[in-house]
Amino acid sequence: MFKVLSFVICVLVFICHLSFGICHFLFAAEQAASEADQQINEFSLVGFGEKGKKSWDLSGKSADIFGQLIKLQDVVGNMYGKEEDIKITADKGDFDKTEGKVHLEQNVVITTSSGSKLTTESLDWDRKNKLVTTEEVVNITKENMTTVARGAQGEPNLNKVTLRKDVQVDILPQTKEGKTKDEKGKIIITCDGPLEIDYAKNVAVFKNNVKVDTQDNLMYSDTMDVYFLAAKDGPEAKPQENPENSPMLMGAKIEKIVGRGNVKIIKGENISYSEEVTYTSFDKKIVLTGRPKLVIYSTEDMDASFGN
Structure with a gap:
């Protein structure tokens, strides 16, 4: 993307x-x-x-x-x-x-x-x-991903690109055939900027007032690292002879998201706080670390969590 x-x-x-x-x-x-x-x-x-x-x-x-x-x-x-x-x-x-x-x-x-x-x-x-x-x-549009930002800067070695401010990235889910599904399950990531992209490491770092909307949850943090699968990852992918010389192979599918600093997660009426959060896309699992705190406003959710 x-x-x-x-x-x-x-x-x-x-x-x-x-x-x-x-x-x-x-x-x-x-x-x-x-x-x-x-x-x-x-x-x-x-x-x-x-x-x-x-x-x-x-x-x-x-x-x-x-x-x-x-x-x-x-x-x-x-x-x-x-x-x-x-x-x-x-x-x-x-x-x-x-x-x-x-x-x-x-x-x-x-x-x-x-x-x-x-x-x-x-x-x-x-x-x-x-x-x-x-x-x-x-x-910028690429397959299932659309990115809008104000201001951009790129280095000649093609390894790093920076989007300066007012960044929004919309990611739609894809079928196994690579076709884009409807907006159900869309992930929206916004930040004040900058967004720093490192193609060699397949990671995009969002900075300042980062928000991730997965439709199931809202995640907030000071910074957020979004790791992408390489474009040719998969059972039929062929190994690259010189992957370090092919930084443009970063794909459009998220592997995991790691947020750091003043983490807040909203799910329905409940709010979680921590210093760090890790979200894995394949199982939609969220792990909180660093003095996690959960504030439950719904007694139904509390009963469900205890199996009542």
Whole structure:
């Protein structure tokens, strides 16, 4: 689910090849008079990787060159990988050759061949500081999971991504065939942010005023670690030769949730308190540790717990 954020870095990298002579390319251009130093209409770029295999392409309706600044219109890019293909589109884009920065804006959409989709209104890639960032609202969809947050930051090694604030993650249950069920059993996780995602460890860490709504229970804590099953976990999964080099394999199924600090769980009229809580999804079991306290408001629940 979250891995589409990491793809942003890969896609923006090849845009900077506009200024470097290390790629093979083709310009289908018509020169036009303009305030720009040069204007190129209907341009296309193609990059090749190992053994001359096409690795990416980039096209647009126009590119205005203002010295060190290249302004792009109707940007469409594709990146072809071993595991997934990526497509990015944006209405506008700027590339500053001096600063090594790429800015995309207006209707920025990134899709992957596996079904991930990211939408936002702007993205920035800082080549010198090796960061991809946006201050805009980010919407991410992947299979049974939808994520909304304001602001995002990614590192170039693809291992870590941070969603900055106002985070909400909706997770729908799936059938064995991978189809999404109805909203019964949906899990909603919210936090003030940030949300820090570590793909190598298959964990997402929610921070500050974390709330988990499993429909059966409400869980609150200061921080919460959500562990995901790897995308290829299962009886038919094949072992990865270099799993440490494949951080984007984190799947969309929760294995367990661990909350820490000021834990509160509400189930019906009853409230539990503790310093730590562990929730396992396969059996929906909740374990409280660290001075647990249970406040029971329903005598029926108390009678049931004692077998009366």
